[in-house]
Amino acid sequence: MxxxxxxxxxxxxxxxxxxxxxxxxxxxxxxxxxxxxxxxxxxxxxxxxxxxxxxxxxxxxxxxxxxxxxxxxxxxxxxxxxxxxxxxxxxxxxxxxxxxxxxxxxxxxxxxxxxxxxxxxxxxxxxxxxxxxxxxxxxxxxxxxxxxxxxxxxxxxxxxxxxxxxxxxxxxxxxRGSVNMTVTVPGRQGHVAYPHLADNPVPTLARIVSALSAWTLDSGTEWFQPSNLEITDIATSNEATNVIPGVARARLNIRFNDLHTGADLVRDVKAAVAEIAPRATVEARISGExxxxxxxxxxxxxxxxxxxxxxxxxxxxxxxxxxxxxxxxxxxxxxxxxxxxxxxxxxxxxxxxxxxxxxxxxxxxxxxxxxx
Missing domain, CATH: 3.40.630.10 (Zn peptidases)
Known part of the structure; x- marks a missing residue:
C-alpha cells in the first residue's frame, strides 16, 4: 500500500x-x-x-x-x-x-x-x-x-x-463564477497648464468606476451569497506630474452566482460604460460560470x-x-x-x-x- x-x-x-x-x-x-x-x-x-x-x-x-x-x-x-x-x-x-x-x-x-x-x-x-x-x-x-x-x-x-x-x-x-474586465477610456494628452488643449480621461473613468461600484447585482440565493463587483486596479499611462494622461484604465472582477452568466454581465458592463463614455472599450475574460x-x-x-x-x-x-x-x-x-x-x-x-x-x-x- x-x-x-x-x-x-x-x-x-x-x-x-x-x-x-x-x-x-x-x-x-x-x-x-x-x-x-x-x-x-x-x-x-x-x-x-x-x-x-x-x-x-x-x-x-x-x-x-x-x-x-x-x-x-x-x-x-x-x-x-x-x-x-x-x-x-x-x-x-x-x-x-x-x-x-x-x-x-x-x-x-x-x-x-x-x-x-x-x-x-x-x-x-x-x-x-x-x-x-x-x-x-x-x-x-x-x-x-x-x-x-x-x-x-x-x-x-x-x-x-x-x-x-x-x-x-x-x-x-x-x-460562484468569475469574470475579469478592463475598461479603457481614451483621452488626449497635454500639458496640465493648458487643459483646453487636452482631454483628461481620468474624470470620465472616475464616473464609470463610481457608477459600477454602486451596482447591486442581486441579494443572493438559497445556496449562493450575493454577487459582487470589485474594482481591482486604476491606472493611467502617465509618469509625469505635469501631463494630462492620454488614456486611463480600470480593472474589475465580478464574482457572480447562478442568477447570472458571464456573457450577460459583460454585456451589462459594456452598456453602462457606453452610456458614460461612448468611446471607451471593455475587454473581458470569463474565468468560469x-x-x-x-x-x-x-x-x-x-x-x-x-x-x-x-x-x-x-x-x-x-x-x-x-x-x-x-x-x-x-x-x-x-x-x-x-x-x-x-x-x-x-x-x-x-x-x-x-x-x-x-x-x-x-x-x-x-x-x-x-x-x-
Missing amino acids: IDALDLAAKLIACNSVTPADGGAQDVLQTALESIGFRVHRLHSSEGPDGPIANLFAIRGSGGPHFAFAGHTDVVPPGAGWASDPFAPEVRGGLLHGRGAVDMKGAIAAFVAAASQVETKGTLSLIITGDEEGPATFGTVALMDWMESESIRPDLILVGEPTSAHKLGDTIKIGR AFRTDPGALSDLVTGAIRDVLGVEPELSTSGGTSDARFLSRIAPTIEFGLPNATMHKLDEAVAVADLEALTETYAEVIRRALG
Whole structure:
C-alpha cells in the first residue's frame, strides 16, 4: 500500500509552480501504476500559457465510474519561509511545503486510499498542471480528450482544501463564477497648464468606476451569497506630474452566482460604460460560470463517509473562489472536499500529518461507498 505522507512529500519536493511540472506527474504516474492504474500523459505546448502537463489515470472498467480530480501545480512560494518550500519537512506534527494543502496532500491521500480499497466498476484520476494559472490547457483539455475516448464519469470529487476549521466541516457543492474586465477610456494628452488643449480621461473613468461600484447585482440565493463587483486596479499611462494622461484604465472582477452568466454581465458592463463614455472599450475574460450540484447522491455519499470516519456533520457550501469543478460540473455531478484551508497560498503552508491520515481514511470510505 502507498503511504500518503511519503507520497505527499515526494510531490511537494517537485517545484511545480504553475505552469511548470517539476517532475510531479512522473512521481504520480509511478505511484499510480504500482497499484494497477493505466496512466495517460497529455501535454500541451500551445500559446503563451504552456507548456502544460496533464495526467489521466484509470483502473477497472464498466460502471459505475467514480473520478477524483486535482492539480499538481502550485502558486509561487514567495519569500520568507522558515524552510525551503520545496524541501518537505515534518515539524511539530505538520508537513511543511508549498502544495501541502493546495493540493498535493489531497492527491496523495486519494492515491493512498485507492491503494487500500478493492473496487468494482471504474476509478479514475483527472489531474492537471494548470489550475493555479490561466486554466487554458488544463482540465478543459483533459475533458476534451476524455470525450474523444468516450470516457465519462458518473460522479466527480475534487480534492480542493474545503475544510474551514477542522477536517470534514465543509463540502463545496458549487462555486460562484468569475469574470475579469478592463475598461479603457481614451483621452488626449497635454500639458496640465493648458487643459483646453487636452482631454483628461481620468474624470470620465472616475464616473464609470463610481457608477459600477454602486451596482447591486442581486441579494443572493438559497445556496449562493450575493454577487459582487470589485474594482481591482486604476491606472493611467502617465509618469509625469505635469501631463494630462492620454488614456486611463480600470480593472474589475465580478464574482457572480447562478442568477447570472458571464456573457450577460459583460454585456451589462459594456452598456453602462457606453452610456458614460461612448468611446471607451471593455475587454473581458470569463474565468468560469457559476455552478451548483444540488444535494443528492454525491453529497450524501461524501457526507456519509465524513460522518462515519470523522464524526463530523459537514456544511454544504458554495463560498470561496473558483476551482476546476466549474469545468467538470459540465460532464457529471461534481463536489469538492479536502483538507483544512487555513494555510493554502500562505508562507509556511502546512498540513497536519493526522489530517492527512484521516483524509486518506475518509477518501477510502468514499471509494468503498462509490465502488465497493
